[in-house]
Amino acid sequence: MSYRSVVLIASLLVAAIFAAVGALSLKQLDDQLDLQFEQEAVRLESVYRAALGELEQQAISLAFGLAxxxxxxxxxxxxxxxxxxxxxxxxxxxxxxxxxxxxxxxxxxxxxxxxxxxxxxxxxxxxxxxxxxxxxxxxxxxxxxxxxxxxxxxxxxxxxxxxxxxxxxxxxxxxxxxxxxxxxxxxxxxxxxxxxxMSDLIDRLSHRLDIGIAVLLRAEAVTDAMWESYRPNSAPSKRNQCCYLLTATGPQAAEWLEAGELKPTAGKQATPLLEWKGRTYHLIRFGFHDYLGSLDSNRPPIGSVVIWKDVTHLLLAHENERWELIRTALSGLAFVLALVLILSKLSRREWRRQLETQTEALQKLSRHNKLLLETAGDGIYGVDRNGHATFINRSALQMLGYRADEVVGHDQHQLFHHSHRDGSPYPNALCPVQQTLADGKRRVCEDWFIRDTGEHFPVSMTVAPINEHDHREGAVVVFRDITDYRRRQDELIRLATTDPLTGAGNRRHFLSALESELARLRRNGHPASLLMADLDHFKNVNDRYGHAAGDAVLKHFVAIARNTLRQTDLIGRLGGEEFAMLLPGDDIKGATETAERLRGALENSAAEFGTLRISVTVSIGITELQHTDENTDAPLQRADEALYAAKTGGRNRVSTPLPRLDDKAAATPGQR
Structure with a gap:
């Protein structure tokens, strides 16, 4: 074979090799971009659904407070x-x-x-x-x-x-x-x-994640349910518009609806790229279910959520990288063909250079994904099909208290999800992560995780399956610590039932408790007593020392009362210096003993206000709850009458109600 033929064959072989390598590199580069888009879609959908779950909990809390x-x-x-x-x-x-x-x-x-x-x-x-x-x-x-x-x-x-x-x-x-x-x-x-x-919700997510969000409703769902005068303004007036626009963070969604770019959809669809007004947007669209849809996953969605992100610069950089790869391949081929005598050496060097370029691109993408994972405020970790952790971000480690090497490779359920809050075992089959691995369904729920110290803390978690080529490879879990959220709920309840100055129960809370105690008395006959207390000459304290000193005296009285009463007893401030105490299980004799202890304790303990020591006394009226009490007014009136008797009898004393005239008339002659 002639030298020319050898050179020609070698050149063709080199050209074929370079063409194959170039095509493979371009495909790998495109696959990396597609993977990045897919991971971003999963992350944004998970963040949105977690935020929506918080909004639903907020709605229930508000309704509870009002009701x-x-x-x-x-x-x-x-x-x-x-x-x-x-x-x-x-x-x-x-x-x-x-x-x-x-x-x-x-x-x-x-x-x-x-x-x-x-x-x-x-x-x-x-x-x-x-x-x-x-x-x-x-x-x-x-x-x-x-x-x-x-x-x-x-x-x-x-x-x-x-x-x-x-x-x-x-x-x-x-x-x-x-x-x-x-x-x-x-x-x-x-x-x-x-x-x-939902406007505030999507606005917060839009600013935090630098994205646009719109919520669309199917036209038939709106027209079947909503009065015409209350329907959203963006009605599907044209044949190419698929639905109503409930709310959006930018004008793009309305424009895309008008232009027919957003087609009707029955559920989750691919995440396409959309060219619009000289910009390129990555669109993420998934089904949006109403209350019935949240109970039955087979029901069609009532609408959809569209999330978009401007990826113009990202695609431009990707295209430049493609052309750079093509130019590099052509330059290498020309160089090899010109210097066929040193083909082996130069080919090996060019291959190494291209390999390093691709490796750097992969490392860059890996660093980018790791940065996104590590800077997320929510805890995020992944598991394989056996429930063993494959990765975990910094926020999750901080909340759980573990190091990465103590989590990765270990069964996440056995590590920090193995028992209920009361210490009882948590079966592996009931774990939301294991259930998603078993059935491939996405789950949003609240649960308890366990720190490395053994402390349980409440979390809001979203579990999404990871599927590749119709095979379930694992799941990703996004969670956040909702301890503060639950603490705020408890604080709202405390504020609704407590007097802000003294810490005693407020009037509404006390009367509600008294009403419940009357109901229990009618059911089981257990005794209960009511004390009505009023600080003696309290106006003189305010006039002489000022209202701040008066407040200190009121708080001092409540502190003395709490030390005297049992944990099952309840003290409430009815107004001013007037207080009431409910003593479940005490008859008139036991209530009198308690009242005398309280009166004596206050008489022998002065309230401190700055350098002042202010002594006050208290008058107390007592009554026992009766089966004939139809409501709270009757025992309150008897206790108030007894209190009046204590006041008129010289103050700083305990008194019970005087017998009524009708009571005396009903007594036998030997009892009068």
């Missing part, structure tokens, strides 16, 4: 009873009073909590008694339209979720409204529902 108001419960009971009796005039009066009462709270919650809906419905047909967001629309039944409300009406269990109603579409929280019946037992009289807009 605990005694006046609201009374008016709801009045409206329900009037409607059941067919008395529309009384029902309208209840609506008017309820509207007047809730007006200021509605305005405040609308401003600071993005509350967009507040309504009260009567039982048993879920007929609207009050819509704060549409006060003129009332009297219609939501029984057929609103599954979430039907569920709360049926079992009285609070619920939250997204639903489209007649006047509002958004995240809702619904709780039962109860009011005591004649025997003091809680009676279900209605349902209270709040709705929180």
């Amino acid at each position: 605990s108001d005694a006046e609201l419960r009374r008016l709801t009971a009045q409206g329900t009873q009037a409607r059941q009796a067919g008395d529309l005039q009384v029902a309208e009066a209840a609506h008017t009073q309820l509207l007047r009462k809730m007006q200021s709270q509605w305005i405040e919650l609308y401003r600071h909590n993005d509350l967009r809906q507040l309504q009260v419905l009567t039982t048993p047909d879920l007929r609207s008694l009050l819509r704060m967001h549409a006060p003129d629309d009332q009297g219609d039944s939501l029984m057929e339209l609103r599954p979430l409300l039907r569920a709360v009406q049926a079992d009285r269990i609070p619920r939250s979720g997204f639903e489209i109603g007649r006047a509002y579409a958004g995240v809702r929280g619904a709780v039962p409204v109860t009011h005591p019946d004649a025997e003091g037992n809680p009676l279900h009289v209605g349902t209270l529902e709040v709705g929180i807009g």
Whole structure:
């Protein structure tokens, strides 16, 4: 074979090798970009769903706070009873009073909590008694339209979720409204529902993650449920528009709908790239379920969430890298063909250079992904199909207290998820991560993790499966510590039941406890007593030392009372210097002994205010709860009369009610 033929064959062989290597490198580069887009889509969807879960919990908390108001419960009971009796005039009066009462709270919650809906419905047909967001629309039944409300009406269990109603579409929280019946037992009289807009939620995510977000609703779902005057403004007026635009963080979503770029979808779809006005956007779109869809994954989504990110610069850099790779390959081929005599050496050097370039690109992508993982505020870790951790980020390690080498390669359930909060074993089969590995379903829930110290802490977690080529390879878990969130809930309850100055129970809380104790007395006959206490000459303390000193005296009295009373006893501040104490299980004799101890303890202990020591005394009236007490007014009046007797008898003393005239008349002659 001639030298020319050898050179030609060698050149063709080299050219074929370079072409194959170049094509493989370009494909690998494109695959890396596709993988980056896919991982970003999973991350953003997980973050969105976790934030939506927090919003649903917030809706239930707000509904609980509003439904605990005694006046609201009374008016709801009045409206329900009037409607059941067919008395529309009384029902309208209840609506008017309820509207007047809730007006200021509605305005405040609308401003600071993005509350967009507040309504009260009567039982048993879920007929609207009050819509704060549409006060003129009332009297219609939501029984057929609103599954979430039907569920709360049926079992009285609070619920939250997204639903489209007649006047509002958004995240809702619904709780039962109860009011005591004649025997003091809680009676279900209605349902209270709040709705929180999604605009603030997506705005926060948009600013934090530098993305755009839009929520779309299927046209038929909106038109079937919502009154026309309340539907979103962006109606699908053209044939190429797929749905209503509920809310968005930028104008792009409305423009894409108008142009027909967003097609109807029944669920999750591929994450495409969209060219628009000289920019390229990465679109992530997934199904958006309402309350029923959250219970049944087979139901079609009620709409979809669209997340987009401008990737113009990323794609430009990628394209430049492709052309750089092509130019490099061509230069190498030309160089090799020109210097065929040193083909082997130069080919090996060029291959090494290309390999280093690709390795650097892979390392760069790996560093980028690691940076995203390590800077995330939420804890993130992955597991393989056997439940063993494959990676974990810094936030997760800080929350759990472990080192990475103590987690990676170990069974995550056995390491920090092995027992319930009470110490009982947590079966592996009930672990949400193991369940997702078994059935491939995504889960959002609240649970408890265990730190390396053995301390349990509450978490909100999202578990998503990792599938490759229709095979489940593992799962990724995103979680956050919700200790502060639960502490804020407990603090809200404390603020709603406590006098802010003294720390004693407030008037509403005390009267509610007294009402419950009367109900228990009627059921089981156990004794209970009521003490009414008033500080003697308290006005003189304020006049002589000032109101700040008076406050110190009130707090001192509550501290003395708490040291004297049992843990089961309750002290409440009814107003000013007047306090009441409820003593379950004590008859009049035991209550008198307790009152005398309290009176003596206060008499012998001065309140300290700066350098001053202020001595005060207390007068106490006592009464025992009776089976004939129809409500709290009767025992309060008897205790108040006894207190008056203690005051008029010289103060600093304990007194019981004087016998009434009718009581004496009913006594036998030997008893008078």
